[in-house]
Amino acid sequence: MSKPLRIGIAGLGTVGAGVVKILAARGDYLAAACGRAIELVAVSARNTNKDRGIDLSGVRWESDPMALARADDIDLVAELIGGSEGVARELVEAALKAGKHVVTANKALLAHHGTALARIAEEKGVALNYEAAVAGGIPIVKTMRESLAGNEIRSIHGILNGTCNYILTEMETTGRDFADVLKDAQALGYAEADPTFDVGGIDAAHKLAILASLAFGTEVDFANVHIEGIEKISATDIAFAREFGFKVKLLAIAEKANGGVVQRVHPALVPEGTPLAAVSGVYNAVAVDGDRVGHLVLEGRGAGEGPTASAVLSDLADIARGLIVPPFILPAKKLKAPAKAAMDTHKSSFYLRFLAVDRAGSMAEITRALAQASVSIERIVQRGAPVGKGGDGRLPVVFITHETDEGTMARVRALLADHEDVAGTPLVIRIEDGELR
Ligand code: HSE
16 A cells, blocks of 8 residues: 555644544545545644544644644645635645645635635645535535536536525524524534625635636636625515515526626525525535536535535545646636626516505506616515504515616616615515526
8 A cells, every 4th residue: 555645634623623533434444445544644723622522642733733834744734724814825825835735625715816826736736625615515626627527517506605595594494583593503613703704695705706717717706706695684585585486595606698707696586496496404505507418406515514524535535546636627827817797787587675655656656667767577565564663654565577687677776775665775686597497
């Protein structure tokens, strides 16, 4: 058997501890499958006293994670600290420059610096693997790289944030409010260190930017992802959506359009009965549309110890076997420059919810305003019960529009926000159905 692959792990949080557990439980299997052992040589974590339920006897502790990048007895650094800057970035850069392989679960780092890091890895002839960075346990990076090589990818639709999907599912099934359910997701170890990254759509956007690069052969282009989060979605919207035959999901979409690529993350109404509508709880899913394979949907747990550590192990196993490939499929110098397509010509139907003043003729005026903007209404629901304590003369109204473009919808939203018969700013949610069936 060849010499072991000697690894150092930086970060022993949920994921790092999970990796140590799998190495202990499946060490013999991995050695046999890879033709060499994967040997844990050193670790670095802030808290040396915490009981993580792992056995680290015989493993060296480094107080400075950068020591892992310098150590002569380490071939591979697993960066499981997180964050796009600071120690995680310094460690990955230093390890690659020192000619060590890197495995990371750090989507923020790759979204911001992926192409630059890939250049360093390729110059040094080492691997930069990150299966765990996108959709947790779902093997989507390998699928894009290995299984779909014969396809031109037309679009990707993903549910890429377990915390958001968990929150939306819990709000739907229990009627509990947003903040309450978010606390559960944090306690379960799904949420980011800063949970606004989850609920604000940023984490999903990090993952989407990586997937878009793999799908379209472009440099990673996080700066051009359109991002909206789920903070404004209420239990009322979820109930209305259900009444109309939809689920509310935070979707991450990358598609070719107008000679470029549109990347967008936002809440969407997804028709019941479609694959993505059925994805619940902490589960993630990625629907890929390839010109030869057609629609393909992969579903699995997107966060948590076991699924994320499982993905890290798949990267370690590849490197142990000697599979060293360009991180973004194409060599970094062949990746095309970002090709942002403008979103305002994108067309869809929309869900529009607002509070209307309850007086004779107000609905007629509001619908006239939409007609003037050339927006055709497919359905209107007006609830009889006024909202607010004891009723304050405002009624919740929902419109479902026929297909229109983003630019027009933005104008309608502004127009309604200024309308004297509308209270507050209307909530607009896109309806996504075409590609998902
Ligand atoms: N906070 C992330 C999520 C963890 O909820 O999906 C996995 O990246």
